[in-house]
Each structure stands twice: as C-alpha cells, then as structure tokens.
Amino acid sequence: xxxxxxxxxxYGRTPxxxxxxxxxEQGEIVALLGANGAGKTTTLMAISGLxxxxxxxxxxxxxxxxxxxxxxxxxxxxxxxxxGRRILSRLTILENLELxxxxxxxxxxxxxxxxxxxxxxxILAERRRQLAGTLSGGEQQMLAIGRGLMARPSLLLLDExxxxxxxxxxxxxxxxxxxxxxxxxxxxLVEQNAYLALQVAHRGYVLExxxxxxxxxxxxxxxxxxVKAAYLGG
Numbered sequence: 001x002x003x004x005x006x007x008x009x010x011y012g013r014t015p016x017x018x019x020x021x022x023x024x025e026q027g028e029i030v031a032l033l034g035a036n037g038a039g040k041t042t043t044l045m046a047i048s049g050l051x052x053x054x055x056x057x058x059x060x061x062x063x064x065x066x067x068x069x070x071x072x073x074x075x076x077x078x079x080x081x082x083x084g085r086r087i088l089s090r091l092t093i094l095e096n097l098e099l100x101x102x103x104x105x106x107x108x109x110x111x112x113x114x115x116x117x118x119x120x121x122x123i124l125a126e127r128r129r130q131l132a133g134t135l136s137g138g139e140q141q142m143l144a145i146g147r148g149l150m151a152r153p154s155l156l157l158l159d160e161x162x163x164x165x166x167x168x169x170x171x172x173x174x175x176x177x178x179x180x181x182x183x184x185x186x187x188x189l190v191e192q193n194a195y196l197a198l199q200v201a202h203r204g205y206v207l208e209x210x211x212x213x214x215x216x217x218x219x220x221x222x223x224x225x226x227v228k229a230a231y232l233g234g
Contacts, residue, residue, distance in 0.1 A: 006056035018210040031197040034207035079153035085144040089133025100150030117146035138169035194231035
C-alpha cells in the first residue's frame, strides 16, 4: 500500500531522514520506533506532504506522492493524527469532527462515519456541543483520532497517541487502534511506548538518526536484545 525508498528530508539545511526505506501492506499495523530525534515524526510529515522530500520516493497504491499538496494526500486516502493532537480548541467537538470530512460531499456517509466515531468514543457523543479546548488530554486524543477517521482513510498515520495520557486511557486508545485496524484501516504507528506498540503491531521498523537500522515482525522485535535494551527497559 505504502512504500518509501531512499527517502531524504529535513528542515532548512538540516537533514533528518537519510535514506529511509520501508513498506506498509494493506491491513497491517506497522510500528515505527526510535529515540527522540530519530526521524519518526518527520517520516509521517513527509508522507503527508507537510515536509518536502529532498530525494527518494514515496508511493501510495502505486502512485507517487512527491509534490502533492497535503489536502490532496488526504483525498487519496491518508489521514494524519499529529503529535500533540492539534485540535481546534475554540470549536466544538462536532465542528472538529466535521472539519475532518471537509473534502467530502457524501452527507449520508459522513453521518455514518460520525456515528462510527461516537460508537468508538461515546464520551465525544455526550459532549459534542462542548468546546474542544475544555476536554482532558485523553479526550482530545480521542477527538484527534476521530477527526482523522472522518476523512474515511484507508491509511491512518498515528503520531504518539499515548503521549501524556494516564495508563487507563492509553489502554483505551490502543484498544481502539486495534478495533480500527480490524475494521479495515491500515495503520502506521509512531509510539514512544515501544512495548504497547509491538503488542498491537504486525511488523516494525527501528529508526536511528534518520536511518532504518532494524526491521522484523513485532514479536521478533519485542524479543530482540537490542530492542529490549534500548526501548523495552532491558
């Protein structure tokens, strides 16, 4: 579904990605692991068109994404739930969700997807008229994921969904990620909690200073001494 080949990208004159190659097959959850500064967020931003690729290739369903505007990337079936949630705090929950479907005109299907989000996150249904900025961190993360789903993506990019959340809410978020995947959405997951990420993922890649240094099934990565020492507390 998604393929990166020799991807190079960065900010200004600072290179961040130095030849990243990876693939995501339809129906998978693929985890992207690495320390802070390894290039995980930049990888997702390059896929979304928020950072320009300097070299290499990004293809989605066999078509290049190079030079494509972020709105068009969404139109092709990729939604990005960014680190830090980036919800619109002065709009209501409902308005945030509706903005997730801003490219769509299929009103009946949008209504269906709204109901789907409310089923995944009942608290959002209860508070749909509430300003998004008044939500807790966990509720804002639910809203960010729900907004991403409103574009009806075939590929969901998730950047640090557990960041700053209480353990109970983290468990809820990861249960929903598994459920979303079970309903047919492919997921590329950047997550600081490597243990949880490898529990839900099918495969994973480990990034170090802008390069892929390791790739394997999630089970084998979880049992890898190098990964254990660096990301799983030994």
